[in-house]
Amino acid sequence: MPDRDTQLAGDAPQSGRATHDGLPLCPSSALAERGLAFGFDVHLWGQQARAFALRYDGRIVAYMNRCAHVPVEMDWQAGDFLDHERRWIVCSIHGATYDPVHGHCVAGPCAHRRLMAIETSERDGQVYWYPTRDIRPAAASADPAHPTTGTSAPGPEHDPPAT
Ligand code: FES
Numbered sequence: 001m002p003d004r005d006t007q008l009a010g011d012a013p014q015s016g017r018a019t020h021d022g023l024p025l026c027p028s029s030a031l032a033e034r035g036l037a038f039g040f041d042v043h044l045w046g047q048q049a050r051a052f053a054l055r056y057d058g059r060i061v062a063y064m065n066r067c068a069h070v071p072v073e074m075d076w077q078a079g080d081f082l083d084h085e086r087r088w089i090v091c092s093i094h095g096a097t098y099d100p101v102h103g104h105c106v107a108g109p110c111a112h113r114r115l116m117a118i119e120t121s122e123r124d125g126q127v128y129w130y131p132t133r134d135i136r137p138a139a140a141s142a143d144p145a146h147p148t149t150g151t152s153a154p155g156p157e158h159d160p161p162a163t
Pocket of ligand 1: 069074095096108109
């Protein structure tokens, strides 16, 4: 029996196996069901990039904020990835539509590709994410205007957590 309850959005890791213990991401209370996502900074292949986590059908799913059509950030407003029915992740640029559970493209110009999934777990009221060889924690930033971890979503449910 595993010693932690990890969740990987999608059906297979796309960026190598997790290489670290989980890193605290945000309090569980920061992620409302099908609500705004919690955005966070990472290094993808050594480059600064954004990722996001959201709660969908009770599970935490996390992906790189990087469309499979063109590698740009997808949220049309900070932390807002879901469509009006709160069913699909939709890229704001050209409308690529992804299944939140697996990250697979279901419509639009993303063809048969999918979002890059990030492994997560949730325990004791805390969400964790698991770096991989390709997706690493962002270096600590001394610039308070550019924190390495924090929400991209406004509102009381998404205030930056204590880290
Ligand atoms: S960049 Fe996302 S659909 Fe084109």
